[in-house]
Amino acid sequence: MPDNLEKYRKLAERMIQADRDRNLAFQGYEDMYHCKASFPNELNALPWFRKVVSTDPHDAIEGGTRIMTSTEPRITVMPLADDIDNKEEANKRERILGWHLKNSNRRRSNKVEADIMRSALMYSAVAANVIDLDWQVKNVGAMGGNDKRWKAMRRLGRFQINTYNPKDVHVQRSGQMVERVLLCQKRSAQEIVDTYGTVPEGVKKLAEEDAAVVFYDYWDLDVHCTWCEPGNTYGRSGSEGFVILPATPHDMPFIPWVALMGGSTLEDKEEHKYHPMLYSVYQAHDWDTQNIVKSLYVSEVIRNAGTPPYVESGPSEETTEVDAAGEMMVAKVPPANQLQALPRPTIDTSLLALDDRLTSKTEKSTMSRVLLGGDLPSGTAFETLNLMTQTALGALKPSKTLSEQALAEILTLMLLWAHYTGEGLEAYGTDKRNDIGAVYKVEADEIDPESLYIEVELNSDEPTDRQQRANTAVQLMQIGYPKEYALQDMGVADPLKAIEQSYYERLLDHEINLKMQQDMAAMQMQMQQVQQAAQMQMQQQQQAQMMAEQQRQAQGIPGGEGFNPAMGGQSPINVNSTVQTRERVTGETRGGVPIGEGL
Numbered sequence: 001m002p003d004n005l006e007k008y009r010k011l012a013e014r015m016i017q018a019d020r021d022r023n024l025a026f027q028g029y030e031d032m033y034h035c036k037a038s039f040p041n042e043l044n045a046l047p048w049f050r051k052v053v054s055t056d057p058h059d060a061i062e063g064g065t066r067i068m069t070s071t072e073p074r075i076t077v078m079p080l081a082d083d084i085d086n087k088e089e090a091n092k093r094e095r096i097l098g099w100h101l102k103n104s105n106r107r108r109s110n111k112v113e114a115d116i117m118r119s120a121l122m123y124s125a126v127a128a129n130v131i132d133l134d135w136q137v138k139n140v141g142a143m144g145g146n147d148k149r150w151k152a153m154r155r156l157g158r159f160q161i162n163t164y165n166p167k168d169v170h171v172q173r174s175g176q177m178v179e180r181v182l183l184c185q186k187r188s189a190q191e192i193v194d195t196y197g198t199v200p201e202g203v204k205k206l207a208e209e210d211a212a213v214v215f216y217d218y219w220d221l222d223v224h225c226t227w228c229e230p231g232n233t234y235g236r237s238g239s240e241g242f243v244i245l246p247a248t249p250h251d252m253p254f255i256p257w258v259a260l261m262g263g264s265t266l267e268d269k270e271e272h273k274y275h276p277m278l279y280s281v282y283q284a285h286d287w288d289t290q291n292i293v294k295s296l297y298v299s300e301v302i303r304n305a306g307t308p309p310y311v312e313s314g315p316s317e318e319t320t321e322v323d324a325a326g327e328m329m330v331a332k333v334p335p336a337n338q339l340q341a342l343p344r345p346t347i348d349t350s351l352l353a354l355d356d357r358l359t360s361k362t363e364k365s366t367m368s369r370v371l372l373g374g375d376l377p378s379g380t381a382f383e384t385l386n387l388m389t390q391t392a393l394g395a396l397k398p399s400k401t402l403s404e405q406a407l408a409e410i411l412t413l414m415l416l417w418a419h420y421t422g423e424g425l426e427a428y429g430t431d432k433r434n435d436i437g438a439v440y441k442v443e444a445d446e447i448d449p450e451s452l453y454i455e456v457e458l459n460s461d462e463p464t465d466r467q468q469r470a471n472t473a474v475q476l477m478q479i480g481y482p483k484e485y486a487l488q489d490m491g492v493a494d495p496l497k498a499i500e501q502s503y504y505e506r507l508l509d510h511e512i513n514l515k516m517q518q519d520m521a522a523m524q525m526q527m528q529q530v531q532q533a534a535q536m537q538m539q540q541q542q543q544a545q546m547m548a549e550q551q552r553q554a555q556g557i558p559g560g561e562g563f564n565p566a567m568g569g570q571s572p573i574n575v576n577s578t579v580q581t582r583e584r585v586t587g588e589t590r591g592g593v594p595i596g597e598g599l
Contacts, residue, residue, distance in 0.1 A: 005247055008218050008225055015170040015182050018270065025271040026167045029122050029278045032057035037291045048303040052294040056359065057278050057287060060366035064121045064277065064396050068458045069114040072098075073407055078453035087496055092440050097411045097454070099427030099440075103157025113458065115163040116406050120399035124262035124276035126406040127169035129183075131160040131256065132417040140197070149197065158425075159414055171259040180220040181257040187215045192228055192244070200242040206230055213242075219257060224250045253449075254416050258409040262402045277399065280365045290358040297351035304345040312339050366395070393460060400458055407456040415454075419447040434501055 031037075037053045077093045079086035105111045112128075119126050133154040140147040153160060170182040189206035192213060193199055206213060213228040226245040263275035281287050312320050314337030321332045333339045418425045424443040429435030473486035487495035588594050 019170050022270040023167045028282050050299040052298045054290050056362045061121050065118045067460045068117050074457040076455040096425050096427040096440050104161045107156045112161050117403045120402040121277045123166045124274040125166040126260045127164045127166045128258045130413040183217040185215050189213050203242050219255050223247045293355045404456045408454045411454050412452050
């Protein structure tokens with residue numbers, strides 16, 4: 001191995017050795033999660049002994065991960081000033097970071113936040129690095145390597161977020177910050193070839209043999225280097241190592257790693273500095289005792305199932321014959337013998353009680369069955385369920401806080417990459433309600449690395465929690481609490497956009513109501529005009545009918561002085577032959593003489 005890497009190899013050996021006891025504890029947590037239990041040899045030697053392993057550790061870890069990552073994380077970028085422009089800029093960056101986080105999840109089998117939450121629950125530690133693929137493509141091309149694979153990865157997003165088992169990540173911290181990070185993993189040689197493309201011939205030969213290697217990736221504030229060693233053993237001879245990337249200055253004033261630990265820095269021993277969910281169960285060996293108790297009473301039941309149900313006594317050497325083929329089971333007992341039924345053995349209730357106590361103790365140390373879908377007594381009040389749920393969620397708070405801090409650091413690294421590479425960030429709106437298809441962009445020179453304050457919140461999707469938040473927000477707004485603050489408390493990602501949308505909907509409703517009122521008024525006016533026109537037409541028709549009737553009456557029977565016989569005029573009958581008189585109807589005069597004859 002070249003001299004410029006020898007000191008880093010020796011440093012790597014020291015870092016790995018310092019974490020030896022820590023990794024033993026981490027392995028114990030993993031065994032509990034994977035249900036890998038060990039039993040005393042004395043019990044294993046018993047032919048009737050049956051191993052029964054409790055799944056409580058696994059269920060607690062998976063339950064906590066599922067509860068806290070069922071909804072999208074809420075990203076909050078702190079504005080630099082309390083004005084609309086800065087708040088809108090902060091909201092834009094929140095959308096950009098959320099977009100890139102979702103894109104990174106597209107290339108993973110599990111979401112970033114889910115792996116981080118599980119790591120926090122199981123190890124009380126989170127290890128992840130953020131790779132800017134644009135920067136990687138540029139560097140690989142400058143070194144003469146094949147950047148085709150990196151370009152293919154770039155199509156799924158600019159940033160690749162890798163989460164690692166904390167056992168494989170070794171960190172040296174000072175009192176102020178993380179000073180150096182070492183990734184040490186067992187990998188196949190073929191994976192190294194696929195990842196880096198340009199590798200030494202020795203690594204290619206190992207890949208052809210389908211051999212394994214130990215891979216080392218070292219970062220500090222000045223240098224980045226990578227090498228691998230053949231075999232499965234850490235810290236082999238340096239002469240057998242293969243240099244993939246020599247010690248090279250990376251010119252970045254940050255380490256692209258998120259390496260956080262929970263627990264307490266007050267502990268001296270490394271294995272006690274981390275306090276994951278299974279810490280007390282592992283240290284007290286409660287899980288081992290619980291598995292033995294479960295196995296004993298289950299094995300006892302299995303063993304007792306094979307005990308004889310009867311005992312036969314008497315002088316006869318013949319044995320009882322049992323006829324089980326007929327309608328009734330009949331036992332034929334030889335003369336002078338007696339057949340007595342033996343009482344069936346029962347389960348040792350003390351073992352059951354002990355198992356219940358151990359299970360309850362494990363539940364108190366890990367997670368309540370309320371969150372795992374356990375049965376609740378019938379008639380449980382809503383307030384009681386809400387209190388039980390919120391109390392049970394308190395057990396997840398340390399891991400939740402650690403996960404939120406890790407996600408915030410990951411998003412901060414994205415902005416740092418954008419600033420120091422000179423390539424701004426671009427994203428698209430994904431909210432179907434208000435910004436689908438919108439384009440958001442922040443330029444590299446607009447990012448101030450000294451003023452990056454990002455928070456991430458992981459919320460459990462509990463109906464009681466959402467209802468309580470909504471009720472509290474409504475009550476606070478009734479006494480003058482700002483709507484923006486109330487929406488933030490309820491978990492709304494962009495309160496200003498929500499308020500703007502609310503005002504827009506109110507304005508739209510107002511305009512629609514005005515339009516409807518105008519249409520109603522116009523319709524009523526039109527109806528009045530139609531009614532008035534109909535009335536006028538009716539009046540005109542009536543007037544016309546009256547005039548026509550008057551004319552008919554005036555022209556129907558000729559009269560006047562010229563037709564008044566008393567005045568010396570002619571009779572109207574002579575003038576109008578159509579006038580029906582008595583004589584014309586009867587055809588005779590008043591004296592009975594026919595009209596034709598009297599004329």
